[in-house]
Amino acid sequence: MENRSDTEKLERLTRLWLEAEPAVRAFVFASISSFADAEDVAQKVALTVARRFHEYDAERSFQAWALWLAKSRVIDHYRVVGREKLVFSEPLLDQLSYSLVTRQPDQSDRAAAMEECIEKLPDKSRRLLKLRYEDGASADEMATSLKSTAGSIRVLLHRVRNLLSDCIQNEMRKGDPC
Amino acid sequence: MLNEERQRELDRLLDGDFEDADRLRVQASLEDDQEAIDWLADRALMHANLRRSISRRAIEAEVATAERDTIVSFPRPLIRKGIAIAAGIVALLALPLWFQRSDDTTFVTLEQSRSALWQSGDLPTANGSRLGEGTLRLVQGLATLHFDSGAEVILEAPATLILTDEMNCELTNGTAVSDIPDSALGFRIKTPRADVVDYGTRFAVSVHEGTGETHTQVMEGKVQVEYAESDRIVELKTGQRNTVAGESTGEARDGAGWEHLTAPVMPLDFGPGWTLLETVKDAYTGYVHGHNSAELLCVKNAIQTGLINRVPYLGFDLSHIDPQRVDEAELSLTFSPTGWGLASSVPDATFSIFGLVGNVPEWDESILHGEFPGEPQVVHLGSFEVPQGVQKGRFQVDSKALVQFVRDHAGTEISLKVVRDTQETENGGLVHGFASRRHPVLPAPTLAIRLATE
Numbered sequence: 001m002e003n004r005s006d007t008e009k010l011e012r013l014t015r016l017w018l019e020a021e022p023a024v025r026a027f028v029f030a031s032i033s034s035f036a037d038a039e040d041v042a043q044k045v046a047l048t049v050a051r052r053f054h055e056y057d058a059e060r061s062f063q064a065w066a067l068w069l070a071k072s073r074v075i076d077h078y079r080v081v082g083r084e085k086l087v088f089s090e091p092l093l094d095q096l097s098y099s100l101v102t103r104q105p106d107q108s109d110r111a112a113a114m115e116e117c118i119e120k121l122p123d124k125s126r127r128l129l130k131l132r133y134e135d136g137a138s139a140d141e142m143a144t145s146l147k148s149t150a151g152s153i154r155v156l157l158h159r160v161r162n163l164l165s166d167c168i169q170n171e172m173r174k175g176d177p178c
Numbered sequence: 179m180l181n182e183e184r185q186r187e188l189d190r191l192l193d194g195d196f197e198d199a200d201r202l203r204v205q206a207s208l209e210d211d212q213e214a215i216d217w218l219a220d221r222a223l224m225h226a227n228l229r230r231s232i233s234r235r236a237i238e239a240e241v242a243t244a245e246r247d248t249i250v251s252f253p254r255p256l257i258r259k260g261i262a263i264a265a266g267i268v269a270l271l272a273l274p275l276w277f278q279r280s281d282d283t284t285f286v287t288l289e290q291s292r293s294a295l296w297q298s299g300d301l302p303t304a305n306g307s308r309l310g311e312g313t314l315r316l317v318q319g320l321a322t323l324h325f326d327s328g329a330e331v332i333l334e335a336p337a338t339l340i341l342t343d344e345m346n347c348e349l350t351n352g353t354a355v356s357d358i359p360d361s362a363l364g365f366r367i368k369t370p371r372a373d374v375v376d377y378g379t380r381f382a383v384s385v386h387e388g389t390g391e392t393h394t395q396v397m398e399g400k401v402q403v404e405y406a407e408s409d410r411i412v413e414l415k416t417g418q419r420n421t422v423a424g425e426s427t428g429e430a431r432d433g434a435g436w437e438h439l440t441a442p443v444m445p446l447d448f449g450p451g452w453t454l455l456e457t458v459k460d461a462y463t464g465y466v467h468g469h470n471s472a473e474l475l476c477v478k479n480a481i482q483t484g485l486i487n488r489v490p491y492l493g494f495d496l497s498h499i500d501p502q503r504v505d506e507a508e509l510s511l512t513f514s515p516t517g518w519g520l521a522s523s524v525p526d527a528t529f530s531i532f533g534l535v536g537n538v539p540e541w542d543e544s545i546l547h548g549e550f551p552g553e554p555q556v557v558h559l560g561s562f563e564v565p566q567g568v569q570k571g572r573f574q575v576d577s578k579a580l581v582q583f584v585r586d587h588a589g590t591e592i593s594l595k596v597v598r599d600t601q602e603t604e605n606g607g608l609v610h611g612f613a614s615r616r617h618p619v620l621p622a623p624t625l626a627i628r629l630a631t632e
Contacts, residue, residue, distance in 0.1 A: 051310060052312070072312065079387070103219055
């Protein structure tokens with residue numbers, strides 16, 4: 001039967017994980033291009049964090065510890081699929097990890113703001129995001145689907161992301177009491 | 179603020195939208211560009227959120243449609259997407275389940291065996307450590323793992339093993355030799371190309387990094403090799419072996435006792451017109467009890483004097499070489515870790531090759547671990563540098579002096595001496611080593627001579 005100490009640890013793990021998860025997920029998705037593979041690896045990281053939580057030193061940053069475990073899972077993935085699928089070298093993985101630790105802590109608010117912002121996008125932009133993020137389509141595949149060129153699609157996708165980024169910033173400012 | 183072009187480049191990197199050469203170029207450009215890394219980190223946060231958000235919207239839309247149309251069964255694409263999204267949620271929900279099981283999540287005891295050297299894994303590597311899920315990267319030596327299920331796995335370097343639980347592990351490169359008692363029947367070693375499942379036996383699995391080529395050999399008992407890319411299963415019995423390479427899934431073949439290549443080595447490749455001569459004799463002088471090798475020629479320049487200093491000698495037979503036709507000459511040595519000494523105590527090291535001249539005494543391989551007979555005169559033929567910490571790779575000398583030496587001595591047998599000019603900075607420094615002609619896999623010291631056409 002679960003005792004009080006276990007419950008407290010569980011609550012602590014859940015709280016820490018919810019704070020760290022956006023950065024871990026971003027790290028994995030930046031390091032592995034295939035969404036399906038990235039989702040598999042992100043899931044492995046979550047399970048590893050849970051299994052090894054007893055090793056976590058509370059004096060250290062939980063996010064940094066979780067990212068350290070994530071780095072190891074990503075390197076394992078590179079080894080399995082072959083180095084030709086490698087997106088980042090090991091030193092770059094460290095740099096990216098360090099940068100993510102220093103990003104804004106309000107990621108859950110940002111995710112909520114993004115939902116608002118997606119609604120504000122024109123239909124064509126939402127269609128583009130659907131092709132990219134739901135179907136995992138490449139620039140060439142999106143170009144075929146939308147009767148355009150890969151070059152134009154890349155520019156368009158970049159602009160949609162910038163629009164979203166600006167919109168999220170604005171939404172966040174609205175919620176800022178200062 | 180990054181310019182538009184740079185931003186688009188980084189977006190393409192996140193999208194996996196580059197060919198190899200461009201991807202490597204962008205990777206290299208990031209190394210000293212913190213602003214770009216920070217931008218990429220922000221973008222990655224949005225990228226991952228977008229995947230979750232857009233996928234969730236798709237599921238919600240399809241569920242709404244399904245409810246409206248009172249369709250009971252979900253269409254397959256929806257199920258796939260659902261699984262992907264659910265995976266993230268399940269992972270989070272699984273936290274308490276794992277957590278509640280026990281505080282002790284270890285299932286392996288690590289027992290170091292011989293000269294084990296580890297690289298940045300995420301598990302402790304001290305002798306006797308208890309290990310849970312994670313990755314072991316063994317650079318050098320052997321290590322024995324005792325799984326709580328009773329399975330024993332000896333890892334042979336270089337190797338990477340991912341520990342999953344007491345009945346499962348994943349070998350991504352290197353060799354694992356397993357001894358499985360009845361308590362661990364069904365123990366599984368996953369490789370990139372196949373799963374090797376044991377049914378009470380002793381067997382070895384080797385995986386070549388990069389290609390994923392998998393060799394399995396059964397010394398005793400029974401093993402099943404299940405292929406990752408098809409439903410095919412091959413059963414191997416005592417004395418049988420199997421290779422999964424390229425498109426081939428391989429058959430069960432007799433001859434488990436055969437040596438197979440566990441670490442692929444690139445052959446020496448000089449084009450047409452070159453004659454390759456391997457040493458007809460090679461040995462090193464110097465000796466430290468228990469620190470010697472028959473396969474590697476050890477080289478050391480120690481602070482102490484005496485036998486701790488190791489100096490290799492190489493003999494080549496040039497009796498069939500016409501001195502008039504010698505155009506070029508190159509000596510190649512293939513370095514490999516000896517496992518002895520601290521690399522941090524030897525800076526970038528210069529090695530020199532000398533030719534023995536004058537009254538060269540007769541010598542043979544019995545000098546191994548001993549002393550060279552006499553002190554012949556030497557001439558310097560060339561040098562090369564091995565950076566600090568580097569213990570593997572091929573190093574060459576191709577100087578004019580070497581060409582002249584070969585010309586001068588063509589038609590006879592020559593002797594060369596290899597000296598590490600760079601001394602260790604502290605006692606206990608690294609012993610370098612390169613493959614001798616007795617090495618089972620690596621190329622012997624090789625003198626390549628390009629002969630002019632007659």
